[in-house]
Amino acid sequence: MSELLTIDGLSKTYSTTGRHVAALDNVSLRIAAGETLGLVGASGSGKSTLSRVLLRLIEPDSGSIRFEGEDWLSLRGAELRRRRARMQMVFQDTLAAFNPLASVASVLGDPLRIHGIANSKQRLTEIITLLERVGLPAAFASRPVYTLSGGQRQRVAIARAIAPRPSLLVLDEAVSALDVTIRGRILELLVALQRERGLAYLFISHDLAVVRAIAHRIAVMDAGQIVEEGPAADVVTVPRSEAARRLVAAVPRLVTEPD
Numbered sequence: 001m002s003e004l005l006t007i008d009g010l011s012k013t014y015s016t017t018g019r020h021v022a023a024l025d026n027v028s029l030r031i032a033a034g035e036t037l038g039l040v041g042a043s044g045s046g047k048s049t050l051s052r053v054l055l056r057l058i059e060p061d062s063g064s065i066r067f068e069g070e071d072w073l074s075l076r077g078a079e080l081r082r083r084r085a086r087m088q089m090v091f092q093d094t095l096a097a098f099n100p101l102a103s104v105a106s107v108l109g110d111p112l113r114i115h116g117i118a119n120s121k122q123r124l125t126e127i128i129t130l131l132e133r134v135g136l137p138a139a140f141a142s143r144p145v146y147t148l149s150g151g152q153r154q155r156v157a158i159a160r161a162i163a164p165r166p167s168l169l170v171l172d173e174a175v176s177a178l179d180v181t182i183r184g185r186i187l188e189l190l191v192a193l194q195r196e197r198g199l200a201y202l203f204i205s206h207d208l209a210v211v212r213a214i215a216h217r218i219a220v221m222d223a224g225q226i227v228e229e230g231p232a233a234d235v236v237t238v239p240r241s242e243a244a245r246r247l248v249a250a251v252p253r254l255v256t257e258p259d
Protein backbone atom coordinates (compact mmCIF):
# COMPACT_ATOMS: atom_id res chain seq x y z
CA MET A 1 0.00 0.00 0.00
CA SER A 2 1.26 3.46 -0.81
CA GLU A 3 1.83 6.04 1.90
CA LEU A 4 -0.85 8.71 2.05
CA LEU A 5 -0.09 10.66 5.22
CA THR A 6 3.30 10.94 6.90
CA ILE A 7 3.57 12.87 10.15
CA ASP A 8 7.11 13.35 11.44
CA GLY A 9 8.29 14.81 14.74
CA LEU A 10 5.23 16.99 15.32
CA SER A 11 5.36 19.11 18.49
CA LYS A 12 3.00 21.71 19.90
CA THR A 13 3.20 23.37 23.31
CA TYR A 14 0.39 25.58 24.59
CA SER A 15 1.55 28.39 26.83
CA THR A 16 -1.10 30.10 28.92
CA THR A 17 -0.58 32.23 32.02
CA GLY A 18 2.93 30.91 32.61
CA ARG A 19 1.93 27.23 32.25
CA HIS A 20 3.32 25.13 29.42
CA VAL A 21 1.53 22.01 28.19
CA ALA A 22 3.25 19.81 25.63
CA ALA A 23 0.07 18.68 23.84
CA LEU A 24 2.11 17.07 21.04
CA ASP A 25 5.61 15.86 21.81
CA ASN A 26 7.53 14.57 18.79
CA VAL A 27 4.58 12.70 17.24
CA SER A 28 5.25 10.57 14.15
CA LEU A 29 2.55 8.54 12.39
CA ARG A 30 1.95 7.00 8.99
CA ILE A 31 -1.27 6.12 7.17
CA ALA A 32 -1.36 4.14 3.93
CA ALA A 33 -4.01 4.65 1.27
CA GLY A 34 -7.18 2.76 2.16
CA GLU A 35 -6.23 1.87 5.74
CA THR A 36 -7.63 2.87 9.13
CA LEU A 37 -5.28 4.06 11.83
CA GLY A 38 -7.00 4.26 15.21
CA LEU A 39 -5.63 6.90 17.58
CA VAL A 40 -6.59 6.28 21.20
CA GLY A 41 -5.70 8.07 24.38
CA ALA A 42 -7.21 9.33 27.58
CA SER A 43 -8.73 12.79 27.83
CA GLY A 44 -6.04 15.46 27.51
CA SER A 45 -3.49 13.18 25.78
CA GLY A 46 -3.35 15.45 22.70
CA LYS A 47 -5.66 13.75 20.17
CA SER A 48 -7.72 16.83 19.32
CA THR A 49 -4.60 18.96 19.04
CA LEU A 50 -3.33 16.56 16.39
CA SER A 51 -6.61 16.78 14.45
CA ARG A 52 -6.54 20.61 14.71
CA VAL A 53 -3.00 20.67 13.33
CA LEU A 54 -4.04 18.37 10.46
CA LEU A 55 -7.00 20.67 9.75
CA ARG A 56 -4.54 23.60 9.74
CA LEU A 57 -6.53 25.37 12.47
CA ILE A 58 -3.37 25.66 14.55
CA GLU A 59 0.28 25.58 13.52
CA PRO A 60 2.68 23.16 15.23
CA ASP A 61 5.93 24.43 16.77
CA SER A 62 7.94 21.91 14.76
CA GLY A 63 7.65 18.79 12.65
CA SER A 64 6.35 18.00 9.18
CA ILE A 65 3.28 16.55 7.49
CA ARG A 66 3.29 15.09 4.01
CA PHE A 67 -0.12 14.37 2.50
CA GLU A 68 -0.50 12.92 -1.00
CA GLY A 69 3.15 13.69 -1.58
CA GLU A 70 2.86 17.38 -0.69
CA ASP A 71 4.25 19.44 2.17
CA TRP A 72 0.89 19.96 3.88
CA LEU A 73 2.07 22.62 6.35
CA SER A 74 3.44 24.90 3.63
CA LEU A 75 0.15 25.09 1.70
CA ARG A 76 -1.54 28.50 1.89
CA GLY A 77 -4.60 30.36 0.58
CA ALA A 78 -6.28 29.10 -2.57
CA GLU A 79 -3.92 26.13 -2.90
CA LEU A 80 -4.74 24.97 0.67
CA ARG A 81 -8.48 25.35 0.03
CA ARG A 82 -8.17 23.30 -3.14
CA ARG A 83 -6.13 20.52 -1.52
CA ARG A 84 -8.42 20.41 1.54
CA ALA A 85 -11.00 18.58 -0.56
CA ARG A 86 -8.77 15.51 -0.20
CA MET A 87 -8.64 15.50 3.62
CA GLN A 88 -12.05 15.87 5.26
CA MET A 89 -13.13 15.86 8.90
CA VAL A 90 -16.03 14.41 10.87
CA PHE A 91 -16.49 15.63 14.44
CA GLN A 92 -18.54 14.52 17.41
CA ASP A 93 -20.60 17.66 17.71
CA THR A 94 -22.41 18.01 14.40
CA LEU A 95 -24.96 20.49 15.74
CA ALA A 96 -22.11 22.92 16.40
CA ALA A 97 -20.51 22.16 13.00
CA PHE A 98 -23.69 22.87 11.01
CA ASN A 99 -26.04 25.81 11.03
CA PRO A 100 -29.04 24.05 12.64
CA LEU A 101 -31.49 26.04 10.51
CA ALA A 102 -29.77 25.12 7.23
CA SER A 103 -31.37 22.44 5.08
CA VAL A 104 -29.57 19.16 4.54
CA ALA A 105 -29.40 20.09 0.81
CA SER A 106 -27.46 23.25 1.58
CA VAL A 107 -25.12 21.45 4.01
CA LEU A 108 -24.29 18.94 1.27
CA GLY A 109 -24.43 21.46 -1.59
CA ASP A 110 -21.74 23.74 -0.12
CA PRO A 111 -18.75 21.40 -0.56
CA LEU A 112 -19.97 20.42 -4.03
CA ARG A 113 -20.09 24.09 -5.03
CA ILE A 114 -16.89 25.14 -3.25
CA HIS A 115 -14.84 22.31 -4.73
CA GLY A 116 -16.49 22.50 -8.15
CA ILE A 117 -17.71 18.88 -7.98
CA ALA A 118 -21.13 19.43 -9.54
CA ASN A 119 -22.64 22.39 -11.38
CA SER A 120 -25.95 23.84 -10.19
CA LYS A 121 -27.96 21.51 -12.46
CA GLN A 122 -26.20 18.34 -11.30
CA ARG A 123 -26.08 19.35 -7.66
CA LEU A 124 -29.46 18.08 -6.46
CA THR A 125 -28.88 14.71 -8.17
CA GLU A 126 -25.49 14.47 -6.49
CA ILE A 127 -27.01 15.44 -3.09
CA ILE A 128 -29.62 12.70 -3.40
CA THR A 129 -26.97 10.16 -4.43
CA LEU A 130 -24.93 11.14 -1.35
CA LEU A 131 -27.98 10.89 0.95
CA GLU A 132 -28.90 7.47 -0.38
CA ARG A 133 -25.30 6.31 -0.05
CA VAL A 134 -25.30 7.10 3.67
CA GLY A 135 -28.68 5.44 4.17
CA LEU A 136 -30.98 8.49 4.28
CA PRO A 137 -34.04 9.00 2.07
CA ALA A 138 -33.95 11.67 -0.67
CA ALA A 139 -36.75 13.56 1.11
CA PHE A 140 -34.24 14.50 3.82
CA ALA A 141 -32.74 17.06 1.42
CA SER A 142 -35.35 19.67 2.41
CA ARG A 143 -35.22 18.98 6.17
CA PRO A 144 -33.56 21.56 8.44
CA VAL A 145 -30.59 20.04 10.26
CA TYR A 146 -32.10 20.60 13.73
CA THR A 147 -34.97 18.20 12.94
CA LEU A 148 -32.56 15.24 12.53
CA SER A 149 -31.60 12.74 15.22
CA GLY A 150 -27.95 12.49 16.30
CA GLY A 151 -27.39 9.40 14.16
CA GLN A 152 -29.02 10.98 11.12
CA ARG A 153 -26.92 14.12 11.57
CA GLN A 154 -23.80 12.01 11.73
CA ARG A 155 -24.80 10.36 8.43
CA VAL A 156 -25.16 13.85 6.91
CA ALA A 157 -21.73 14.75 8.32
CA ILE A 158 -20.25 11.67 6.63
CA ALA A 159 -22.05 12.51 3.37
CA ARG A 160 -20.64 16.03 3.51
CA ALA A 161 -17.17 14.70 4.22
CA ILE A 162 -17.17 12.32 1.26
CA ALA A 163 -18.81 14.86 -1.11
CA PRO A 164 -15.52 16.42 -2.31
CA ARG A 165 -14.06 12.92 -2.96
CA PRO A 166 -11.34 12.87 -0.32
CA SER A 167 -8.68 10.20 0.13
CA LEU A 168 -8.54 10.63 3.93
CA LEU A 169 -11.19 11.23 6.59
CA VAL A 170 -10.14 12.40 10.05
CA LEU A 171 -12.89 11.21 12.39
CA ASP A 172 -12.53 12.87 15.81
CA GLU A 173 -14.80 11.13 18.36
CA ALA A 174 -17.21 10.81 15.42
CA VAL A 175 -19.39 8.09 16.99
CA SER A 176 -18.77 8.80 20.68
CA ALA A 177 -22.07 10.62 21.29
CA LEU A 178 -24.22 7.92 19.66
CA ASP A 179 -25.96 5.07 21.41
CA VAL A 180 -24.50 1.61 20.90
CA THR A 181 -26.86 0.39 18.14
CA ILE A 182 -26.58 3.54 16.04
CA ARG A 183 -22.82 3.58 16.61
CA GLY A 184 -22.55 0.06 15.19
CA ARG A 185 -24.49 1.06 12.07
CA ILE A 186 -22.33 4.13 11.48
CA LEU A 187 -19.18 2.01 11.85
CA GLU A 188 -20.61 -0.45 9.28
CA LEU A 189 -21.27 2.46 6.92
CA LEU A 190 -17.69 3.68 7.33
CA VAL A 191 -16.30 0.22 6.60
CA ALA A 192 -18.48 -0.10 3.47
CA LEU A 193 -17.44 3.36 2.23
CA GLN A 194 -13.79 2.50 2.80
CA ARG A 195 -14.10 -0.68 0.71
CA GLU A 196 -15.92 1.11 -2.12
CA ARG A 197 -13.78 4.21 -2.33
CA GLY A 198 -10.40 3.15 -0.99
CA LEU A 199 -10.70 5.82 1.71
CA ALA A 200 -8.18 6.00 4.54
CA TYR A 201 -9.31 6.94 8.05
CA LEU A 202 -7.58 8.50 11.02
CA PHE A 203 -10.09 7.37 13.61
CA ILE A 204 -9.62 9.25 16.88
CA SER A 205 -11.37 8.12 20.07
CA HIS A 206 -10.86 7.71 23.79
CA ASP A 207 -12.74 4.38 23.54
CA LEU A 208 -10.49 1.44 22.68
CA ALA A 209 -13.46 -0.89 22.04
CA VAL A 210 -14.78 1.39 19.29
CA VAL A 211 -11.34 1.84 17.76
CA ARG A 212 -10.73 -1.94 17.83
CA ALA A 213 -13.93 -2.44 15.83
CA ILE A 214 -12.70 -0.40 12.87
CA ALA A 215 -8.93 0.10 12.94
CA HIS A 216 -6.28 -1.96 11.13
CA ARG A 217 -3.55 -0.44 13.29
CA ILE A 218 -3.78 1.41 16.59
CA ALA A 219 -1.53 4.16 17.96
CA VAL A 220 -1.80 4.99 21.66
CA MET A 221 -1.22 8.55 22.85
CA ASP A 222 -0.27 9.60 26.34
CA ALA A 223 0.77 13.08 27.47
CA GLY A 224 1.41 14.20 23.89
CA GLN A 225 3.49 11.19 22.86
CA ILE A 226 2.79 8.07 20.82
CA VAL A 227 3.66 5.43 23.42
CA GLU A 228 2.65 2.36 21.44
CA GLU A 229 1.68 1.44 17.90
CA GLY A 230 0.88 -1.85 16.21
CA PRO A 231 -1.73 -4.08 14.56
CA ALA A 232 -5.10 -3.49 16.27
CA ALA A 233 -5.40 -7.05 17.62
CA ASP A 234 -1.91 -6.90 19.19
CA VAL A 235 -2.46 -3.59 20.98
CA VAL A 236 -5.73 -4.86 22.44
CA THR A 237 -4.59 -8.37 23.44
CA VAL A 238 -0.96 -7.69 24.42
CA PRO A 239 -0.74 -4.01 25.35
CA ARG A 240 2.88 -3.05 26.03
CA SER A 241 2.51 0.46 27.43
CA GLU A 242 0.95 1.47 30.72
CA ALA A 243 -1.42 3.85 28.83
CA ALA A 244 -2.65 1.02 26.57
CA ARG A 245 -3.11 -1.31 29.57
CA ARG A 246 -5.25 1.34 31.28
CA LEU A 247 -7.40 1.73 28.15
CA VAL A 248 -7.80 -2.06 27.84
CA ALA A 249 -8.75 -2.30 31.52
CA ALA A 250 -11.46 0.30 30.92
CA VAL A 251 -13.12 -2.10 28.46
CA PRO A 252 -13.87 -5.25 30.50
CA ARG A 253 -15.33 -7.19 27.59
CA LEU A 254 -12.05 -6.98 25.69
CA VAL A 255 -10.18 -8.87 28.38
CA THR A 256 -12.90 -11.27 29.50
CA GLU A 257 -13.52 -14.28 27.28
CA PRO A 258 -17.21 -15.03 26.73
CA ASP A 259 -18.51 -18.21 28.47
Ligand SMILES: Nc1ncnc2c1ncn2[C@@H]1O[C@H](COP(=O)(O)OP(=O)(O)OP(=O)(O)O)[C@@H](O)[C@H]1O
Pocket: 014, 015, 016, 021, 022, 023, 041, 042, 043, 044, 045, 046, 047, 048, 049, 050, 206
Ligand atom coordinates in the same frame (compact mmCIF):
# COMPACT_ATOMS: atom_id res chain seq x y z
N1 LIG B 1 -6.02 26.15 23.43
C1 LIG B 1 -5.38 25.57 24.45
N2 LIG B 1 -4.68 26.31 25.35
C2 LIG B 1 -4.02 25.72 26.37
N3 LIG B 1 -3.97 24.39 26.58
C3 LIG B 1 -4.65 23.61 25.72
C4 LIG B 1 -5.39 24.15 24.62
N4 LIG B 1 -5.97 23.12 23.94
C5 LIG B 1 -5.60 22.00 24.58
N5 LIG B 1 -4.82 22.27 25.64
C6 LIG B 1 -4.19 21.30 26.56
O1 LIG B 1 -3.40 20.41 25.77
C7 LIG B 1 -3.52 19.06 26.24
C8 LIG B 1 -4.05 18.18 25.10
O2 LIG B 1 -5.40 18.56 24.82
P1 LIG B 1 -6.27 17.88 23.65
O3 LIG B 1 -7.58 18.58 23.59
O4 LIG B 1 -5.46 17.83 22.41
O5 LIG B 1 -6.43 16.39 24.22
P2 LIG B 1 -7.48 15.25 23.82
O6 LIG B 1 -6.72 13.97 23.91
O7 LIG B 1 -8.12 15.58 22.56
O8 LIG B 1 -8.52 15.34 25.02
P3 LIG B 1 -10.13 15.12 24.97
O9 LIG B 1 -10.33 13.69 24.59
O10 LIG B 1 -10.55 15.43 26.37
O11 LIG B 1 -10.65 16.11 23.97
C9 LIG B 1 -4.44 19.12 27.45
O12 LIG B 1 -3.63 19.19 28.60
C10 LIG B 1 -5.21 20.42 27.26
O13 LIG B 1 -5.61 20.98 28.50
